[in-house]
Amino acid sequence: MKNYKIAIVGATGMVGRTFLKVLEEYDLKADYTLFASAKSAGKTVEFMNKEYTVQELCETSFDDGFDIALFSAGGSTSEKYAPIAAAHGCVVIDNSSAWRMDKDVPLVVPEVNPQDISKYKNKGIIANPNCSTIQAMVAMKPIDDKYGIKRVVYSTYQAVSGAGLGGYKDLENGIKGEPPKKFPHPIFSNCLPHIDVFTEDGYTKEEIKMVNETRKILGKPNMKVTATCVRVPVFASHSESINLELETPFEIEDIKKLLSQSEGIILQDDPKNNVYPMAITAAGTNDVYVGRIRRDFSVENGLNLWVVADNIRKGAATNAVQIAIKLIDLWENDKK
Ligand code: A2P
Numbered sequence: 001m002k003n004y005k006i007a008i009v010g011a012t013g014m015v016g017r018t019f020l021k022v023l024e025e026y027d028l029k030a031d032y033t034l035f036a037s038a039k040s041a042g043k044t045v046e047f048m049n050k051e052y053t054v055q056e057l058c059e060t061s062f063d064d065g066f067d068i069a070l071f072s073a074g075g076s077t078s079e080k081y082a083p084i085a086a087a088h089g090c091v092v093i094d095n096s097s098a099w100r101m102d103k104d105v106p107l108v109v110p111e112v113n114p115q116d117i118s119k120y121k122n123k124g125i126i127a128n129p130n131c132s133t134i135q136a137m138v139a140m141k142p143i144d145d146k147y148g149i150k151r152v153v154y155s156t157y158q159a160v161s162g163a164g165l166g167g168y169k170d171l172e173n174g175i176k177g178e179p180p181k182k183f184p185h186p187i188f189s190n191c192l193p194h195i196d197v198f199t200e201d202g203y204t205k206e207e208i209k210m211v212n213e214t215r216k217i218l219g220k221p222n223m224k225v226t227a228t229c230v231r232v233p234v235f236a237s238h239s240e241s242i243n244l245e246l247e248t249p250f251e252i253e254d255i256k257k258l259l260s261q262s263e264g265i266i267l268q269d270d271p272k273n274n275v276y277p278m279a280i281t282a283a284g285t286n287d288v289y290v291g292r293i294r295r296d297f298s299v300e301n302g303l304n305l306w307v308v309a310d311n312i313r314k315g316a317a318t319n320a321v322q323i324a325i326k327l328i329d330l331w332e333n334d335k336k
Helices: 014-026 075-087 114-122 131-147 160-175 205-218 252-260 313-335
Strands: 005-009 031-036 044-047 050-053 068-071 091-094 125-127 149-158 224-231 238-246 265-267 288-296 302-309
Touching: 005 014, 005 075, 014 031, 014 044, 014 160, 014 313, 031 044, 031 050, 068 075, 068 313, 075 091, 075 125, 091 313, 114 125, 114 313, 131 149, 131 205, 131 238, 131 252, 131 265, 131 288, 131 302, 131 313, 149 205, 160 224, 205 224, 238 288, 252 265, 252 288, 302 313
Parallel strands: 005 031, 005 068, 068 091, 091 125, 149 224, 265 288
Antiparallel strands: 044 050, 149 238, 238 302, 288 302
16 A cells, blocks of 8 residues: 555644544554644654654645645634645545535545545545534434435534533533633533524524535435534533434334444443443444434334434544545555
8 A cells, every 4th residue: 555645734633633543543554744733833742653743734734745634623724725735636634614515525424425535536625524413424324225314303412522622621620610711601510502603593503514414415405404502511422312204114123223233333222221322431432322212203203313422533533534544445446
């Protein structure tokens, strides 16, 4: 295999640091360069048994000819630098929301729509979906393929780490009685029905992302989807109640069997023994956990699921690294 050149942009952030951990775990050997803002330039980071010096990201950073860049440095950094990287022949796998709804940019969850990865050729950018959307897609895709999903109601319970280091610190400091800096209200001992900014129609951008990204990833532009996204005082892992209305009748046991056999899913559904997905057990792992599978008796073909995953791993870093691995596989196979 060729010695690929990979850039990590935002290497000092919450997701960036997890990129490094996940790359080590997947043992993706490559020639790496780590970028962050001027604030972190010169800092050293231990990665793959080597010491790396963090470089300041600038307009000439991609002149060196990278093959892949994993970006998680916020929307404005992606907006500015992803096209510069792409113009130098580097494929950007972007964790921000900047490019997700661009019709020329594939939005990919490897277990769900791996075939879209090859569309990177359009613009040189692949978007990593929103954290809450990724875990929902892994759970919903097998159900959509077999029964057809008619309508979705998402209610999320999202960890503070989804708001970066600032969110994490607000909970840590809030426990000690200090006021919040990142969130508009204390998050400790509280729930905030407010993730990202509010729009004219009363929804938050996070809720709109879930609606639009679900439709794009499943390739169903008119699917009925609604969402309420809530920040909860949990450090790691997003939990989601997903209410589905299916096109065709189903048996609960068949849904359980289907999900237990699907890639990336671990079924945890034994309520009699208090077994169901939880944030603390999902934290630090790469899988999506599904449980509390039960019929919604209020509508025809209604189904309820409880879906939990580590938002920084499968919801961000792991998904991006899995895309990178599939992209490299694609290139290696093209050579054969
Ligand atoms: P830095 O640590 O130097 O500020 P988080 O979302 O956890 O706050 O992390 C954001 C990541 O994005 C950090 O690695 C941060 O670097 C990086 N970052 C923020 N702004 C820029 C920028 N303008 N150029 C490059 N990296 C940036």
